[in-house]
Structures are given as structure tokens and as C-alpha cells.
Amino acid sequence: MTDQAYNPNNSCYRHPDRQSFVLCQRCGRTICPECQTPAAVGVHCPECVREQRAQFAANRRASGAPNGFTVARRRFAMLDQKATVVIVAITVAVWLLDQVSGRLFSSLLAFNSLLLPTQPWRAVTVLFVHSSFLHLLFNMWALWIFGRMLENMLGAWRFLALYFVTGIFGSMLVTFLAPGTSVVGASGAIFGLFAAFFVLQRSLGQNAVQLLVIIGLNLVIGFLPGTNISWQAHIGGLIGGFLMGFVFAQTRNIRQRPLQITLIAATAIVGLGLTAVGYASTIG
Structure with missing residues (x-):
């Protein structure tokens, strides 16, 4: 049986000296507790959180008048x-x-x-x-x-x-x-x-x-x-x-x-x- 304690894939991608078995639910990176942001399902890494926020901000800037199509597009963009x-x-x-x-x-x-x-x-x-x-x-x-x-x-x-x-x-x-x-x-x-x-x-x-x-x-x-x-x-x-x-x-x-x-x-x-x-x- 493989000893997971010595598996580099089980180290936080931002803090290689910290062991973790938790993956970002969006990109699959291994992340330690400090790097975890709770999400609706599981946790997300800092990069995915920034990407989501930037995408949401961009959608808001480009949305224009909040008609039905715009609201639907915005909601779809926020889906995981x-x-x-x-x-x-x-x-x-x-x-x-x-x-x-x-x-x-x-x-x-x-x-x-x-x-x-x-x-x-x-x-x-x-x-x-x-x-x-x-x-x-x-x-x-x-x-x-x-x-x-x-x-x-x-x-x-x-x-x-x-x-x-x-x-x-x-x-x-x-x-x-x-x-x-x-x-x-x-x-x-x-x-x-x-x-x-x-x-x-x-x-x-x-x-x-x-x-x-x-x-x-x-x-x-x-x-x-x-x-x-x-x-x-x-x-x-x-x-x-x-x-x-x-x-x-x-x-x-x-x-x-x-x-x-x-x-x-x-x-x-x-x-x-x-x-x-x-x-x-x-x-x-």
C-alpha cells in the first residue's frame, strides 16, 4: 500500500511543506486549511475564488439593463x-x-x-x-x-x-x-x-x-x-x-x-x- 504521507501530490500547491488531502472542488488542486474557501459544495482554492469574483464582476459590467436574457446569462455564468x-x-x-x-x-x-x-x-x-x-x-x-x-x-x-x-x-x-x-x-x-x-x-x-x-x-x-x-x-x-x-x-x-x-x-x-x-x- 502506498504511504500517502510521502506523496508530493498530497501537498498544498501554495505551501509544499503542508500535507493535505483536500482538493479544490473546481480545479482539483490540493489545498491546506489556510488556502480553503468554503463553497456550496466543498472548498475552493484562492485562484478559483479570484477567477469566480473576476468573472462575476465582468458579467456585471457587461450586463447592461437587467432584462430577462441578461439575468439568465448572469445566473448561468455563476453556476459551478x-x-x-x-x-x-x-x-x-x-x-x-x-x-x-x-x-x-x-x-x-x-x-x-x-x-x-x-x-x-x-x-x-x-x-x-x-x-x-x-x-x-x-x-x-x-x-x-x-x-x-x-x-x-x-x-x-x-x-x-x-x-x-x-x-x-x-x-x-x-x-x-x-x-x-x-x-x-x-x-x-x-x-x-x-x-x-x-x-x-x-x-x-x-x-x-x-x-x-x-x-x-x-x-x-x-x-x-x-x-x-x-x-x-x-x-x-x-x-x-x-x-x-x-x-x-x-x-x-x-x-x-x-x-x-x-x-x-x-x-x-x-x-x-x-x-x-x-x-x-x-x-x-
Whole structure:
């Protein structure tokens, strides 16, 4: 077992001689008690606090008359989980449009491995379409809970990378294990969030047994007869989530940012490459 007391990543980024296991909920830097500013969720580092204040001041200066659009833009700028909010809003909007258009969006965005050569974007757009209201409700509820926590820990862009890369891994395993099957839903990415959150919690020395139980129960449900659930996408998302979580856990240090970006891109390329291999093997 690694001795965390000698891990430089567990030292305050502003005071290297002070050990701490607390991360800024926005950028992920390790911060000591002196550098912590309480936030709605967790704590923020001095740089993130200054950035928020400067952004808020800039929004106030540029806002002009407080009309409805200005107020909405100001409130959105102050959100700490913009990416999660946007994904949920787009997914709900697509579902509503799908209902009034006679499932047009499902036919355009659903994933089927046979369409990969001509419509490869379906490996990602599948995350935005759902088969029923309950399907949408469960996935968006899970995204709202775990997405906001992960976005606070990772930041918006790393969270978006996690969401879409794990979604690709879900489509990848569907290509291998259920070729020619049409699937919809964000479940692959949701399971990816579960896995990544588990890895990050364990890397911080926190108990994640309850989360492991949740993952297991939801995974078992997908194998029950008559549920019509793509368990292949769930397992693929878990694989992608564990990989991405490991990348984030091992590259926490701010100086490792170039390495982190490289590994994220490499993981995405692996997911896309395996999807192509899966397609070639099923038609060949």
C-alpha cells in the first residue's frame, strides 16, 4: 500500500511543506486549511475564488439593463456545474422533440454498429436519445447527482471528456457483443461516471463500498429477462470509466496537465479504434 504521507501530490500547491488531502472542488488542486474557501459544495482554492469574483464582476459590467436574457446569462455564468446542466437540458429537449416528431430524433441519433461507416457520430449522439420517460428520468437523475459531483472535482472540460469518452466505450462494446442492434440512452456514460467516481474516491482514501454496491445492483438489472436493457453498453461504460478515473487519479498534479490531456486523448482514440475493429470483425 502506498504511504500517502510521502506523496508530493498530497501537498498544498501554495505551501509544499503542508500535507493535505483536500482538493479544490473546481480545479482539483490540493489545498491546506489556510488556502480553503468554503463553497456550496466543498472548498475552493484562492485562484478559483479570484477567477469566480473576476468573472462575476465582468458579467456585471457587461450586463447592461437587467432584462430577462441578461439575468439568465448572469445566473448561468455563476453556476459551478455548467456542463452537467447543459447536457441535461439538451437531453431533455431532444426527448421532447422526439415525442412530437414521431421518434424522428431516435431514428437519426440512435446507435447501430452497421451504420458506423457512414454515420460514425451515432457512437456519441446515442447519449441524447431515450426510449421512454422512465428511461430518461433515471439517467438524468443519475447524471444530475454524479455529474455535478464529478464536475466539481474535475472541472467542466475534463468532465465532458469523461462523459463522452465513456459513452464511446459503451458503443464500442455494443459493436463487439451486439452487432446490428439499435440502442439508445446515456446509460453507458452514466456507468462510466459511476466507475470514475469510484476510482477517484478510492484514490483519495475514502470508502466507496456503497457505490460499488450501487454499480453491482444496476448492472445485474440489465441481465434480467424482459428488461430490454443494453448491458453491453453498461459494461463498456464501466471499462471506460475505470480507465478515465485512473488517468485523473494518477495525474492530479497541476504540472502533469500535458500528460493528462495526452492520456485522455489516447483513451478516446483507443475507444474509437476498438469500435472500428469491432465493426470490421462483425462484417468480415
